[in-house]
Amino acid sequence: xxxxxxxxxxxxxxxxxxxxxxxxxxxxxxxxxxxxxxxxxxxxxxxxxxxxxxxxxxxxxxxxxxxxxxxxxxxxxxxxxxxxxxxxxxxxxxxxxxxxxxxxxxxxxxxxxxxxxxxxxxxxxxxxxxxxxxxxxxxxxxxxxxxxxxxxxxxxxxxxxxxxxxxxxxxxxxxxxxxxxxxxxxxxxxxxxxxxxxxxxxxxxxxxxxxxxxxxxxxxxxxxxxxxxxxxxxxxxxxxxxxxxxxxxxxxxxxxxxxxxxxxxxxxxxxxxxxxxxxxxxxxxxxxxxxxxxxxxxxxxxxxxxxxxxxxxxxxxxxxxxxxxxxxxxxxxxxxxxxxxxxxxxxxxxxxxxxxxxxxxxxxxxxxxxxxxxxxxxxxxxxxxxxxxxxxxxxxxxxxxxxxxxxxxxxxxxxxxxxxxxxxxxxxxxxxxxxxxxxxxxxxxxxxxxxxxxxxxxxxxxxxxxxxxxxxxxxxxxxxxxxxxxxxxxxxxxxxxx
Amino acid sequence: xxxxxxxxxxxxxxxxxxxxxxxxxxxxxxxxxxxxxxxxxxxxxxxxxxxxxxxxxxxxxxxxxxxxxxxxxxxxxxxxxxxxxxxxxxxxxxxxxxxxxxxxxxxxxxxxxxxxxxxxxxxxxxxxxxxxxxxxxxxxxxxxxxxxxxxxxxxxxxxxxxxxxxxxxxxxxxxxxxxxxxxxxxxxxxxxxxxxxxxxxxxxxxxxxxxxxxxxxxxxxxxxxxxxxxxxxxxxxxxxxxxxxxxxxxxxxxxxxxxxxxxxxxxxxxxxxxxxxxxxxxxxxxxxxxxxxxxxxxxxxxxxxxxxxxxxxxxxxxxxxxxxxxxxxxxxxxxxxxxxxxxxxxxxxxxxxxxxxxxxxxxxxxxxxxxxxxxxxxxxxxxxxxxxxxxxxxxxxxxxxxxxxxxxxxxxxxxxxxxxxxxxxxxxxxxxxxxxxxxxxxxxxxxxxxxxxxxxxxxxxxxxxxxxxxxxxxxx
Numbered sequence: 001x002x003x004x005x006x007x008x009x010x011x012x013x014x015x016x017x018x019x020x021x022x023x024x025x026x027x028x029x030x031x032x033x034x035x036x037x038x039x040x041x042x043x044x045x046x047x048x049x050x051x052x053x054x055x056x057x058x059x060x061x062x063x064x065x066x067x068x069x070x071x072x073x074x075x076x077x078x079x080x081x082x083x084x085x086x087x088x089x090x091x092x093x094x095x096x097x098x099x100x101x102x103x104x105x106x107x108x109x110x111x112x113x114x115x116x117x118x119x120x121x122x123x124x125x126x127x128x129x130x131x132x133x134x135x136x137x138x139x140x141x142x143x144x145x146x147x148x149x150x151x152x153x154x155x156x157x158x159x160x161x162x163x164x165x166x167x168x169x170x171x172x173x174x175x176x177x178x179x180x181x182x183x184x185x186x187x188x189x190x191x192x193x194x195x196x197x198x199x200x201x202x203x204x205x206x207x208x209x210x211x212x213x214x215x216x217x218x219x220x221x222x223x224x225x226x227x228x229x230x231x232x233x234x235x236x237x238x239x240x241x242x243x244x245x246x247x248x249x250x251x252x253x254x255x256x257x258x259x260x261x262x263x264x265x266x267x268x269x270x271x272x273x274x275x276x277x278x279x280x281x282x283x284x285x286x287x288x289x290x291x292x293x294x295x296x297x298x299x300x301x302x303x304x305x306x307x308x309x310x311x312x313x314x315x316x317x318x319x320x321x322x323x324x325x326x327x328x329x330x331x332x333x334x335x336x337x338x339x340x341x342x343x344x345x346x347x348x349x350x351x352x353x354x355x356x357x358x359x360x361x362x363x364x365x366x367x368x369x370x371x372x373x374x375x376x377x378x379x380x381x382x383x384x385x386x387x388x389x390x391x392x393x394x395x396x397x398x399x400x401x402x403x404x405x406x407x408x409x410x411x412x413x414x415x416x417x418x419x420x421x422x423x424x425x426x427x428x429x430x431x432x433x434x435x436x437x438x439x440x441x442x443x444x445x446x447x448x449x450x451x452x453x454x455x456x457x458x459x460x461x462x463x464x465x466x467x468x469x470x471x472x473x474x475x476x477x478x479x480x481x482x483x484x485x486x487x488x489x490x491x492x493x494x495x496x497x498x
Numbered sequence: 499x500x501x502x503x504x505x506x507x508x509x510x511x512x513x514x515x516x517x518x519x520x521x522x523x524x525x526x527x528x529x530x531x532x533x534x535x536x537x538x539x540x541x542x543x544x545x546x547x548x549x550x551x552x553x554x555x556x557x558x559x560x561x562x563x564x565x566x567x568x569x570x571x572x573x574x575x576x577x578x579x580x581x582x583x584x585x586x587x588x589x590x591x592x593x594x595x596x597x598x599x600x601x602x603x604x605x606x607x608x609x610x611x612x613x614x615x616x617x618x619x620x621x622x623x624x625x626x627x628x629x630x631x632x633x634x635x636x637x638x639x640x641x642x643x644x645x646x647x648x649x650x651x652x653x654x655x656x657x658x659x660x661x662x663x664x665x666x667x668x669x670x671x672x673x674x675x676x677x678x679x680x681x682x683x684x685x686x687x688x689x690x691x692x693x694x695x696x697x698x699x700x701x702x703x704x705x706x707x708x709x710x711x712x713x714x715x716x717x718x719x720x721x722x723x724x725x726x727x728x729x730x731x732x733x734x735x736x737x738x739x740x741x742x743x744x745x746x747x748x749x750x751x752x753x754x755x756x757x758x759x760x761x762x763x764x765x766x767x768x769x770x771x772x773x774x775x776x777x778x779x780x781x782x783x784x785x786x787x788x789x790x791x792x793x794x795x796x797x798x799x800x801x802x803x804x805x806x807x808x809x810x811x812x813x814x815x816x817x818x819x820x821x822x823x824x825x826x827x828x829x830x831x832x833x834x835x836x837x838x839x840x841x842x843x844x845x846x847x848x849x850x851x852x853x854x855x856x857x858x859x860x861x862x863x864x865x866x867x868x869x870x871x872x873x874x875x876x877x878x879x880x881x882x883x884x885x886x887x888x889x890x891x892x893x894x895x896x897x898x899x900x901x902x903x904x905x906x907x908x909x910x911x912x913x914x915x916x917x918x919x920x921x922x923x924x925x926x927x928x929x930x931x932x933x934x935x936x937x938x939x940x941x942x943x944x945x946x947x948x949x950x951x952x953x954x955x956x957x958x959x960x961x962x963x964x965x966x967x968x969x970x971x972x973x974x
Contacts, residue, residue, distance in 0.1 A: 069884075069959045071818070071966045072891065133887075137878040144877050147917060151925040159925060163917060170877075170913050174906035177887065181894040181902065213899070 176221025215273025226258025244351025328404025655729025670709020
């Protein structure tokens with residue numbers, strides 16, 4: 001069995017094992033073991049990748065190809081480059097941390113972990129696919145468990161949020177389906193056979209008219225998952241209602257599928273369309289960056305603050321990708337990774353705070369630094385990373401994004417960049433505001449003085465996320481080199497047409 | 499008639515034999531042992547289904563009135579499997595409710611005659627045979643719809659069905675006679691050669707199309723659907739929604755792709771409009787349905803709209819994707835109807851709100867239902883996704899991107915109401931949930947078959963490739 005297919009097989013086996021488990025204890029142990037194996041595989045893949053990369057310079061490594069539907073030329077084709085390897089590692093870490101954070105799921109535990117791992121299967125499969133059809137299948141598999149996860153185990157207006165999120169994301173994927181079909185039926189433009197293989201299609205000169213038509217469909221199909229303004233509204237409601245582990249996984253990993261799909265499919269396969277349309281989507285994503293930041297400023301619910309902050313941060317990813325140059329793209333990848341760890345950490349901490357105080361309203365909280373020092377200190381660290389302080393992962397990413405974006409000489413791009421950069425200031429304001437109100441000052445509620453300490457599984461979950469985040473900030477170069485190298489063929493495909 | 503013609507018609511002959519055996523059995527069996535006829539009928543039909551899987555060669559009989567080939571034979575097998583599942587799911591209902599009223603055996607006889615009609619309809623080589631098949635397949639169903647004579651709603655549905663069916667088949671017959679007037683022949687092979695696009699043929703085609711559109715319940719000929727499904731016994735409703743619809747869609751496809759090919763520039767446009775209307779009206783009306791049978795009725799109208807996306811192409815890809823989709827749809831819809839029937843038989847409840855909290859009391863049934871709904875909504879990795887993706891691909895291959903776009907909008911709308919049922923079963927809690935119950939063996943067998951179909955048909959790709967190969971027959 002090849003090293004990549006295991007990423008799909010192991011979660012599926014875990015799910016099968018879960019189906020036969022009984023009770024919470026068995027379910028969580030099985031999920032933990034399964035996720036541990038995944039993490040081990042992801043780390044192993046990282047080293048194997050370095051080894052292989054030294055000798056093999058092709059775009060995708062560890063490629064495998066099995067024919068699936070012969071008449072449509074659908075293949076189960078897999079392969080990875082540095083970016084997918086990094087994102088697979090992110091996924092494995094967040095899934096494991098999510099299992100730890102959900103250690104005490106009382107209601108239907110088996111079903112919870114099954115849904116969680118089905119979601120993980122979809123994400124893993126998406127990152128390893130290099131066949132459009134396979135990728136699309138995994139994309140939908142990743143989205144649909146969210147409905148049950150939010151609907152059954154969520155809180156607040158969960159039915160509404162779950163339905164809104166699912167319909168918007170599945171609607172986007174339906175639009176994406178049209179884009180995928182459009183790309184497929186134009187993949188014989190140079191006279192070859194119709195194909196779904198990404199690397200093959202990239203060599204084809206799809207006519208400009210078709211690119212102009214299908215780029216927006218493909219882009220929007222992916223970008224809705226990356227919270228593109230004005231299609232971001234599923235995200236705050238969805239995150240606020242979701243249980244902790246699901247928010248972590250969703251904001252940390254699932255939303256990254258959007259940005260990943262945008263550069264790997266929409267821009268790589270339809271470069272002329274990307275150039276044609278970039279100005280329009282730059283405006284939308286710049287609005288998203290600013291809007292998300294101001295939205296976070298006005299909220300008092302911790303989860304809403306974080307959800308809007310995600311809209312803003314992921315708006316930057318889309319913004320950077322639309323700038324169509326290498327530095328900005330690299331910033332986008334780094335931002336995806338950094339945001340993945342950071343936001344998962346945030347949601348884990350919020351879950352822990354909520355589990356103890358039973359409120360997420362920052363006006364009712366206060367002086368938490370005195371009552372729960374561990375959680376509060378980590379919250380401060382995550383906050384500082386979020387506002388892009390040098391030495392943390394966010395800084396490296398945002399630096400790359402804006403330096404890259406400013407390289408454009410046209411006025412339009414520069415103005416857009418300046419506007420987006422200003423969001424950083426707002427970010428600092430909303431982060432520090434939360435820290436100030438929630439962590440500093442007097443303890444507002446006497447009951448909070450006797451809150452339980454963080455348990456071992458919570459601490460494990462948090463450290464799992466904290467360490468890579470700090471690592472990225474301290475030593476960004478090896479990661480940056482790896483992604484930069486892998487980006488080269490993709491950005492080159494676009495630049496050739498500029 | 500020689501041996502070869504017997505072999506070519508063996509599906510029809512065997513089914514007829516079963517029918518006659520049942521009549522004989524009904525006469526001679528002891529009154530207290532009528533129940534055993536249910537097992538007998540199921541057993542015979544099971545054998546019939548298995549025998550069907552033996553291959554057949556392309557043959558034409560009775561001077562071209564009756565023809566069969568591998569694709570037609572394949573489709574008959576699909577119908578057999580579907581009917582077998584319908585029978586398995588209805589067996590308990592027949593045994594418990596109908597046999598005491600002395601209406602058990604006749605149920606099978608009428609159902610089999612209708613199936614026989616469908617065989618003749620899809621095997622027809624001329625319009626006469628086609629029309630006889632159409633009538634034979636429709637009339638027995640009218641009796642079946644009104645089968646629960648004690649219920650007023652059932653009788654009403656029966657009347658509604660027979661009146662609309664009569665009107666539709668009248669229109670169809672008129673259309674056929676106009677086509678005959680224009681071409682001077684009723685044989686498919688002859689008509690193709692002389693058919694040209696004139697006002698007369700156009701009128702003939704439209705009337706003829708209306709008759710079949712009624713059977714497939716395309717908008718605007720769908721008005722009977724919801725009322726009839728609601729009033730009919732659930733087994734009959736599922737038969738109508740799957741077998742009857744599938745067979746009619748199949749013969750419509752064959753006729754459009756072969757006999758009526760010269761009129762393609764006309765029927766393309768008609769189908770485009772009808773497809774849009776069917777998808778939108780089916781989906782929008784399904785949104786507000788509370789009764790599960792009505793809900794499935796509108797959902798099946800919408801699904802028929804999706805089938806038209808494959809019909810519009812007129813290519814081999816279109817044939818293959820339509821047949822594949824119908825096959826998937828047979829299993830998927832029967833799974834949904836099966837769960838509704840299991841619950842209705844046990845508790846008499848048919849509304850969506852009654853399903854609240856079902857997962858906590860009956861997890862297996864809920865999972866089957868969820869699988870079926872996801873397959874109807876087209877969510878991977880279950881078969882419905884592949885069926886829909888391929889249909890859309892077929893339409894896109896001819897450049898109908900706008901149609902595909904509007905179709906995916908419909909998929910999203912449909913996802914909403916399918917999720918409403920999932921919400922009721924999994925998320926909502928109820929003070930008075932449906933208590934735990936165990937279905938009888940036949941019902942469970944029927945559900946397991948559908949689940950296997952839903953899971954295997956999509957992931958097992960050689961099946962689609964096989965259908966694609968068979969489809970060359972009608973696209974030379």
